[in-house]
Amino acid sequence: MTSRRKSSTVMRMWDWSVPPVSTHREVLSIVPEGWIDQPRASRKPPILFIHGLAHGAWCWAERWMPAAAELGFPVYAVSLRGHGDSGGRKRLGRTLMRHYVHDVMQTITEIPQQPVIVGHSMGAIIAQLVADRYQPRGLALLTPAPIQGAAYTLPRLIQRRPAAAAKVLVGGTLPLGPEQLFCNLDETTAAMYVDRLGRESPWAQYELMLPHRIGPVRCPVLVVGTPDDRVVDERAVTETARAYGVDPVWLPGIGHDLMLDGGWEKPLSVVLDWIDERC
Amino acid sequence: MIIDRGGAWAVVGAGPHGLSALKNLLQVGLDADGYERATDLGGNWNFHAENSRVYESTHLISTKPFTQFPDFPMPDSYPDYPSHWQVHRYFRSYAEHFGLLDHLSFNTEVVAVAPADGDRWNVTVRDRDSGVETTRQYAGVVIANGHNWWPKIPQYPGQDTFTGELKHSADYKSAEVVRGKRVLVVGAGNTGCDVAVESAQNARETFHSTRRGYYYNPKYALGRPSDQTADLLLALRLPLGLRRVMFKSVLRLTVGDFEKFGLRKPDHEFFETHPIVNQQLVYYVGHGDIQPRPDIARFEGSTVHFDDGTSAEIDVVVFCTGYLAHFPFLDDTYLNMVGDHPVLARQIFTPSSPTLAVSGLIQPDSGQWTIAHWQGMLVATYAALLAQDPRAARRFYDAMVRETDVRFTGGAEYKDSSRHYYEIAHQEYLRAIERDLQRLESMSGALVSAR
Numbered sequence: 001m002t003s004r005r006k007s008s009t010v011m012r013m014w015d016w017s018v019p020p021v022s023t024h025r026e027v028l029s030i031v032p033e034g035w036i037d038q039p040r041a042s043r044k045p046p047i048l049f050i051h052g053l054a055h056g057a058w059c060w061a062e063r064w065m066p067a068a069a070e071l072g073f074p075v076y077a078v079s080l081r082g083h084g085d086s087g088g089r090k091r092l093g094r095t096l097m098r099h100y101v102h103d104v105m106q107t108i109t110e111i112p113q114q115p116v117i118v119g120h121s122m123g124a125i126i127a128q129l130v131a132d133r134y135q136p137r138g139l140a141l142l143t144p145a146p147i148q149g150a151a152y153t154l155p156r157l158i159q160r161r162p163a164a165a166a167k168v169l170v171g172g173t174l175p176l177g178p179e180q181l182f183c184n185l186d187e188t189t190a191a192m193y194v195d196r197l198g199r200e201s202p203w204a205q206y207e208l209m210l211p212h213r214i215g216p217v218r219c220p221v222l223v224v225g226t227p228d229d230r231v232v233d234e235r236a237v238t239e240t241a242r243a244y245g246v247d248p249v250w251l252p253g254i255g256h257d258l259m260l261d262g263g264w265e266k267p268l269s270v271v272l273d274w275i276d277e278r279c
Numbered sequence: 280m281i282i283d284r285g286g287a288w289a290v291v292g293a294g295p296h297g298l299s300a301l302k303n304l305l306q307v308g309l310d311a312d313g314y315e316r317a318t319d320l321g322g323n324w325n326f327h328a329e330n331s332r333v334y335e336s337t338h339l340i341s342t343k344p345f346t347q348f349p350d351f352p353m354p355d356s357y358p359d360y361p362s363h364w365q366v367h368r369y370f371r372s373y374a375e376h377f378g379l380l381d382h383l384s385f386n387t388e389v390v391a392v393a394p395a396d397g398d399r400w401n402v403t404v405r406d407r408d409s410g411v412e413t414t415r416q417y418a419g420v421v422i423a424n425g426h427n428w429w430p431k432i433p434q435y436p437g438q439d440t441f442t443g444e445l446k447h448s449a450d451y452k453s454a455e456v457v458r459g460k461r462v463l464v465v466g467a468g469n470t471g472c473d474v475a476v477e478s479a480q481n482a483r484e485t486f487h488s489t490r491r492g493y494y495y496n497p498k499y500a501l502g503r504p505s506d507q508t509a510d511l512l513l514a515l516r517l518p519l520g521l522r523r524v525m526f527k528s529v530l531r532l533t534v535g536d537f538e539k540f541g542l543r544k545p546d547h548e549f550f551e552t553h554p555i556v557n558q559q560l561v562y563y564v565g566h567g568d569i570q571p572r573p574d575i576a577r578f579e580g581s582t583v584h585f586d587d588g589t590s591a592e593i594d595v596v597v598f599c600t601g602y603l604a605h606f607p608f609l610d611d612t613y614l615n616m617v618g619d620h621p622v623l624a625r626q627i628f629t630p631s632s633p634t635l636a637v638s639g640l641i642q643p644d645s646g647q648w649t650i651a652h653w654q655g656m657l658v659a660t661y662a663a664l665l666a667q668d669p670r671a672a673r674r675f676y677d678a679m680v681r682e683t684d685v686r687f688t689g690g691a692e693y694k695d696s697s698r699h700y701y702e703i704a705h706q707e708y709l710r711a712i713e714r715d716l717q718r719l720e721s722m723s724g725a726l727v728s729a730r
Binding site (some may be wrong): 040262 | 306307342344350351352354355356375376377378381506507510514515702706709710712713720
């Protein structure tokens with residue numbers, strides 16, 4: 001509980017009076033054969049992946065989705081509007097975080113039972129906003145964007161990457177290169193992934209600067225960070241974990257995009273083991 | 280023999296409110312059994328069920344955003360105003376997603392809900408095929424049997440002598456009832472207006488008798504669903520008087536002056552009666568296909584005389600005069616009956632028992648199932664506290680039932696009519712529920728919370 005008042009979870013005035021327009025949604029999925037016929041109580045829960053800033057559902061499809069499906073988990077990944085192969089690219093300049101929440105909620109209703117939601121970076125904030133209105137089976141936040149608002153990171157960004165900072169401030173997409181995202185990838189692969197990054201909504205980016213007050217959340221929460229992350233700092237991970245009363249899991253030696261970087265198997269097994277044990 | 284179900288709760292009815300109660304009870308970690316009389320879920324929206332009162336052409340009269348369950352939105356592929364078929368499919372996917380089907384018994388009628396020791400309840404159910412009755416004991420009961428299925432039929436002088444057909448909208452499933460006939464539709468609720476319009480399209484002649492003039496709101500105004508605009512004005516916290524002026528001017532601009540169409544001038548202020556949302560009625564009045572009439576004076580053979588001295592030859596009368604709440608399985612004293620309707624705190628909690636809750640006894644000036652969700656959340660959170668810390672729950676309950684007489688009218692004075700027994704102004708009501716939930720959550724404290 002906090003002394004600061006959080007905004008209402010009941011009165012969703014803007015969603016009621018100006019609901020998001022619908023757009024084509026890209027949802028990638030692998031449902032292991034025979035899963036649907038297993039008894040609901042004992043089968044592996046579905047996992048829904050939410051990508052981060054400028055990414056798309058593709059980032060999960062590269063490595064994690066086939067690997068998790070191989071172990072019996074039905075896996076889903078949605079491209080938020082304006083990302084990946086979803087529609088809404090032209091409206092990206094008018095897209096807010098609540099539109100992304102809408103896209104995730106729509107995807108959830110198409111999944112046969114309550115999924116574990118896995119959010120990465122900005123996707124972790126979206127996952128938390130979703131969990132504020134919907135009770136998932138579990139909530140895994142990987143290298144999460146700061147729950148306390150990213151504004152505090154600006155001075156350092158201005159110092160270290162002045163051009164990037166200037167771009168963000170005028171509404172451009174935060175430039176992300178191999179040196180920010182990966183530790184262990186060869187140049188060609190890293191360049192190929194970076195090439196697939198798209199643009200981000202300036203408004204969503206601004207919203208990331210603001211603090212988010214969420215909860216109570218009534219499901220198991222996992223927070224994963226890496227000390228070698230050059231996008232999200234340790235403070236963001238620690239604060240997020242603290243907000244949910246859990247200890248963060250630290251995985252050294254891997255970059256911000258831990259679902260693509262060399263050594264992706266380790267964080268995936270941390271997530272899947274946690275699901276098996278706790279969810 | 281009574282089967283003891285321990286800490287489990289029973290839920291009567293698998294319509295939207297029953298489903299929401301069941302889902303939320305399970306979600307807070309309690310056990311719960313749902314009983315449904317029909318062979319499928321959906322309640323009123325289960326078109327083929329005996330007690331379903333939707334007709335073939337029924338569509339929602341409020342749009343999706345605040346009609347849907349907030350944690351399970353309707354698909355983007357649905358239109359602004361979905362049909363009852365879509366609504367039913369939506370409830371089914373809700374139940375499947377949250378795993379409710381394993382906790383529901385269909386074709387099972389609740390025949391008695393009777394108190395047992397220690398605020399517990401004995402619930403007797405009958406299998407409708409075999410007739411076998413079973414009694415189980417529960418920690419609590421949520422009644423969600425609906426209040427729009429037990430027809431309220433008026434009595435007019437000479438009604439018994441009427442030679443035509445007398446029907447209630449409960450029997451109205453499609454336009455077949457009126458096709459090619461001379462029809463009198465009685466009542467200007469949303470059903471009455473729907474039936475009048477459908478009759479205008481199918482009957483030989485249509486008369487529409489109403490007690491008073493009403494505001495017929497369009498489904499779309501100024502290019503947007505009008506209820507969304509209404510909520511925008513509420514979101515901006517505009518005062519009631521200003522909203523009235525704005526609504527009336529928009530109505531005047533988009534629909535026009537009702538009196539010029541031959542309709543009566545409303546005898547009340549905006550927001551004093553349950554909103555009628557019907558864009559077509561005024562159109563058909565303008566085409567002469569609906570002839571507005573005042574209240575019925577008397578019946579005489581095949582003739583119906585109206586209060587203004589006019590009369591008409593009628594083949595079929597369709598009474599769209601609404602429904603009354605009806606709880607055939609429970610002694611009325613447990614629901615604080617005043618006359619023919621229960622008076623409950625938040626429309627949910629009865630002063631007679633801390634373990635009996637009613638869900639769905641509301642008629643919001645907006646969508647229904649967002650409120651169904653929050654009613655379910657409130658009851659479930661309360662039930663969880665009751666299991667965890669009965670004394671704290673008792674404090675909450677005692678404070679709650681002291682507010683039994685509090686109504687949520689949004690500042691308006693509702694017209695005194697059985698139609699407004701359960702009327703609530705949705706935003707005011709939901710704010711109250713949110714405060715209740717915050718109080719419950721601060722009492723239980725065992726929840727994981729983010730800042």
